[in-house]
Amino acid sequence: MTNIDPVFAAVTAPGSPFEIGERDGIQQFTAAPPDLNMLIDAARRHGDKTFIVEGEKRLSFENVFQLRDALVGALEIERGDHVAICMRNRAEWMIAFLAVQRAGGVAVLVNSRGAPEELASAVGDVDAKLVLADSERAALLREGGYAGRIIEADDFPSEGPSLSEQTPANPDDPCVILFTSGTTGRVKGAVLTHKNLITGLLSMQLSGFMVLHNMANQMDVSVETILANMPQQAVLQVYPLFHISGLGSAFLSPLFSGTKIVIMRRWNAAEAMKTIQDEQITQFTAVPTMLWDMVSAAKNKGADLASLRNIGTGGQALPVNLLDAVREICPQAVMGTGYGMTETSGSVAMAVGEDFVRNRASAGRVLNLVD
Incomplete structure (x- = not known):
C-alpha cells in the first residue's frame, strides 16, 4: 500500500x-x-454508570461486576472447562459470560431458540461441564435428554467470597465456542481463541x-x-x-x-x-x-x-x-x-x-x- x-x-x-x-x-x-478477561476487568472503572437496562431492572457496571464475582465461586470449574450458556437475552446471560471468563472457562454460546433435542445435542457435542440456563431452557434441556449439571439464572447468587488472583490465559487458548450453520448436517461449533x-x-x-x-x-x-x-x-x-x-x-x-x-x-x-x-x-x-x-x-x-x-x-x-x-x-x-x-x-x-x-x-x- x-x-x-x-x-x-x-x-x-x-x-x-x-x-x-x-x-x-x-x-x-x-x-x-493475552486474556479477554483483562479487557473485561478494565471496564470496572465505569463504576456507578448504568450498564444494563432490562424492563424495570437497572444495573450499574459495579452491580454487574459484583454479581459476576458472586457467580464465579458457584461455577466450580477449572481452566479450560466448557460452560454452556443457554438462555434468552437478559442481564443474567451477560453476567454468566463474564463469570465464565473470570473463572478461566470456555463459554459455549448455545442458540436458545432450538428444540429440546437440538439444545441437548449442542451441549453434548462440546462436553460441557455445566450449563447456565434460564428456567425455560433448563426444562427444554431436560426434555431433550440432558442429565448434566445446570444452574438456573433465577438461582444465581448475589453474594460470594472474594476472588483470588487469576493467572492470565495464553492468547491461543480457547475462549468461546459459537454455533454456526454449515452447508450440511447440524450446526457446528466454531472455536475462537482469546x-x-x-x-x-x-x-x-x-x-x-x-x-x-x-x-x-x-x-x-x-x-x-x-x-x-x-x-x-x-x-x-x-x-x-x-x-x-x-x-x-x-x-x-x-x-x-x-x-x-x-x-x-x-x-x-x-x-x-x-x-x-x-x-x-x-x-x-x-x-x-x-x-x-x-x-x-x-x-x-x-x-x-x-x-x-x-x-x-x-x-x-x-x-x-x-x-x-x-x-x-x-x-x-x-x-x-x-x-x-x-x-x-x-x-x-x-x-x-x-x-x-x-x-x-x-x-x-x-x-x-x-x-
Whole structure:
C-alpha cells in the first residue's frame, strides 16, 4: 500500500492502544492483552454508570461486576472447562459470560431458540461441564435428554467470597465456542481463541476511533474535547447474544466503552421507537427487515429519534431505497454496514458514514488486519 491514511497511521502508531506490528509472521495488535478477561476487568472503572437496562431492572457496571464475582465461586470449574450458556437475552446471560471468563472457562454460546433435542445435542457435542440456563431452557434441556449439571439464572447468587488472583490465559487458548450453520448436517461449533476474539473487538473499536478522529478533524477540535462533552452512549440490544454480532458489537464493545445496554426481549417496532426516545438510545444495529419496520413505525406513528447517532445493519445486503428511507427519518445518524463471519470473530469489511453512502452496494473496506 503506497497511500496510508494519516489518521490510521496516527491511531496505530507505536505506543498507542491500537499499535499494529508484525509478530509470528502476521500483522496484529501488539499491545493487546493475552486474556479477554483483562479487557473485561478494565471496564470496572465505569463504576456507578448504568450498564444494563432490562424492563424495570437497572444495573450499574459495579452491580454487574459484583454479581459476576458472586457467580464465579458457584461455577466450580477449572481452566479450560466448557460452560454452556443457554438462555434468552437478559442481564443474567451477560453476567454468566463474564463469570465464565473470570473463572478461566470456555463459554459455549448455545442458540436458545432450538428444540429440546437440538439444545441437548449442542451441549453434548462440546462436553460441557455445566450449563447456565434460564428456567425455560433448563426444562427444554431436560426434555431433550440432558442429565448434566445446570444452574438456573433465577438461582444465581448475589453474594460470594472474594476472588483470588487469576493467572492470565495464553492468547491461543480457547475462549468461546459459537454455533454456526454449515452447508450440511447440524450446526457446528466454531472455536475462537482469546486472540481471535480480542482482535475482532479491537478492530471494531479501531474503526470507531478513526471515525471519531475524522470528526474531530472536520470540527477542528481535539478528540479529547469531543469525548469530554459526549453524554453516555446507549445501545438497543436486539441481536441474540449467542450470535457473534450480539456478543461483540452489542455486548462486549459497549462494556469496554462504558455504554448503556438496553435489552429488548422481543422485536416490536413501536416499542423500539418508544425505548429509543425514553432511554436516549444513540446506537442501533439491525437487519434490513427490522429497519423497514422502524421506518414504517416512524412514519405512521411519529417518533422522536433525535438521540440516534449511529445506525448499523448487516446479515444481508441493504436495499438502496431502504438506506434513503432511514436517512430521511434519521438525518442526523451516521449509517454503516459490514460483512463478517463467526469464524473471523466478526467483521471482515466495514463501511461507515460517507464511505458507505458513496458506494451503497458495497459491504465496506476490508479491515486492516484482514488478509
